[in-house]
Structures are given as structure tokens and as C-alpha cells.
Amino acid sequence: MTNLTGKTILVTGSNRGIGYEIALLLAKAGATVAITARSLDAAKEAAAKIGGDVHPFALDVTDADSVDKCAEEALGKLGKVDAIVNNAGITRDNLAMRMKKEDWDAVIDSNLTGAFRVIQAFLRPMLKQKGGSVINITSVVAASGNPGQPNYCAAKAGLEGLTRSLALEYAGKGLRFNCVAPGFIETDMTAALKEEQRAAFLARIPLGRLGSGEDVAKAVAFLASDDSSYITGQILHVNGGLYLA
Numbered sequence: 341m342t343n344l345t346g347k348t349i350l351v352t353g354s355n356r357g358i359g360y361e362i363a364l365l366l367a368k369a370g371a372t373v374a375i376t377a378r379s380l381d382a383a384k385e386a387a388a389k390i391g392g393d394v395h396p397f398a399l400d401v402t403d404a405d406s407v408d409k410c411a412e413e414a415l416g417k418l419g420k421v422d423a424i425v426n427n428a429g430i431t432r433d434n435l436a437m438r439m440k441k442e443d444w445d446a447v448i449d450s451n452l453t454g455a456f457r458v459i460q461a462f463l464r465p466m467l468k469q470k471g472g473s474v475i476n477i478t479s480v481v482a483a484s485g486n487p488g489q490p491n492y493c494a495a496k497a498g499l500e501g502l503t504r505s506l507a508l509e510y511a512g513k514g515l516r517f518n519c520v521a522p523g524f525i526e527t528d529m530t531a532a533l534k535e536e537q538r539a540a541f542l543a544r545i546p547l548g549r550l551g552s553g554e555d556v557a558k559a560v561a562f563l564a565s566d567d568s569s570y571i572t573g574q575i576l577h578v579n580g581g582l583y584l585a
């Protein structure tokens with residue numbers, strides 16, 4: 341297993357789903373973990389479930405004040421943050437012709453602007469410590485597109501463009517920016533899909549199974565660790581061969 345001893349890592353939206361699995365694996369790998377959730381109680385509950393060197397903070401990525409407060413509290417309590425995992429995300433699916441403006445805006449704000457807010461809040465401290473790794477959770481659909489998800493695909497593709505741009509801006513300062521792009525992972529988000537949609541996805545996955553949160557978490561742990569110190573600006577696909585970018 342990747343060794344993350346000595347690393348302090350913050351994961352957004354880590355009270356449940358893939359974010360929780362990421363926090364769990366990072367903690368098992370020896371990291372100090374900041375679990376964040378929109379509700380502090382939810383973060384506390386998740387942190388208590390994992391135990392050990394795991395610390396709960398409230399964080400709503402759509403609220404600039406909440407982001408700044410979380411950064412201040414996390415840096416104050418933990419002393420430093422070596423890596424950030426921008427995992428928080430939502431879907432509001434619809435065909436383009438039926439898409440409401442509020443559903444377009446909510447998905448762009450949560451998945452793209454939210455990640456940028458969090459990155460901006462930690463950029464100066466990471467520059468001061470002359471090192472850091474940012475891992476943005478995107479999606480296979482950023483590369484493949486998906487009918488019925490124009491807002492989500494645009495947000496995730498935007499996040500990949502942002503990642504490449506920041507990788508170039510800060511490579512000379514010791515900061516790395518990468519994405520993990522999951523395919524079809526079993527969580528609350530995908531549980532909302534209809535049975536026939538799930539079956540259709542499964543039929544298209546060459547490795548013959550849906551992904552787990554742990555599959556995604558292992559890729560994140562690698563990118564957070566010094567084992568990936570020569571890797572920046574990349575999109576690591578974790579999709580069982582569903583789409584070969």
C-alpha cells in the first residue's frame with residue numbers, strides 16, 4: 341500500500357460515497373486526514389467511524405466564506421495541508437433542451453467553481469511550504485460526453501482544463517495538479533440510475549464489474565504520495581476500460 345505517513349490531506353465531500361472511501365484509505369495509509377462535509381455533524385460522524393488521526397471540518401464548496409473558514413481552521417489545527425482532494429460534486433441531469441438555468445448553474449458551481457475556490461484558499465500556504473498535490477475528481481464523461489448530462493460533462497471537462505493550466509502555472513513551485521476520472525462507481529449518486537441504465541453500463545465495461553470507491557481511493561493515494569512526484573497535469577482514468585481516452 342502507498343505510504344502516506346507525514347502527509348496531511350483534506351478531502352471535500354468526504355462524509356459519504358467515494359469521498360469517504362478516499363478518506364478511509366488515506367488514513368489507513370498513514371495520512372492525517374481532514375474529513376469535510378457540508379454539515380459538521382456529518383463530518384464528525386464519518387471521522388469517528390474511521391478513527392485515528394482524522395479530523396472533521398464543515399465545508400460547503402459553493403460558499404466562499406465556508407471555504408475560507410475551513411482553510412483557516414484546518415491549517416490552524418493541523419499546521420499544514422500537503423494535498424487536497426476535490427471530490428465534492430453533484431448531478432442535475434437533463435437533456436440540454438430541458439435543462440433549467442438553476443440546474444446548469446448548480447452543477448458548474450459545485451463541481452468546477454467549488455474546486456477552484458478550495459484550490460485558491462490553499463494555494464498560498466502550499467506555495468509557502470514549497471510543495472503540494474491537488475487531486476481533482478472528474479469523470480469518464482469529461483472525455484466521452486454523455487447525453488443528458490451537458491452541465492456535468494462541461495463542469496468535469498472544465499475541471500480537467502483547470503487542472504492542466506494550474507499544473508503549468510505552479511510546476512516550478514513544487515505544486516502538482518492531477519485528476520482522477522472515475523467510470524461507473526457504486527455510490528448513492530449512481531444508485532439513482534435506472535436498472536436498465538446500470539445493466540447497459542456493465543455490458544460496456546471490459547473488466548466486467550462496476551468500480552468501487554476503494555478503486556478510486558487507491559489512485560488518489562498514489563497521486564497524493566511522493567511515488568507520483570514526476571507526474572503533473574494528468575488525468576488518471578479509473579474506469580475498468582469503459583472508455584480509453
Ligand code: NDP
Pocket residue numbers: 352353354355356357358359377378379382399400401402426427428429430450454477478479480521522523524525526527528529530
Ligand atoms: P455522492 O453523491 O455519493 O457524494 C457526494 C459528496 O459530495 C457528498 O459527501 C456530498 O455531501 C458532497 N457535496 C455535494 N455538494 C457539496 C458542496 N456544495 N459542498 C461540499 N460537499 C458537497 O457522490 P459520489 O461519491 O458518487 O461522487 C464523488 C465524486 O466522484 C463527485 O465529484 C462525482 O462527480 C465523482 N464521480 C462519481 C462517479 C460515480 O460513479 N459515483 C463517477 C465519476 C465521477 P452531502 O452529504 O452534504 O450531500
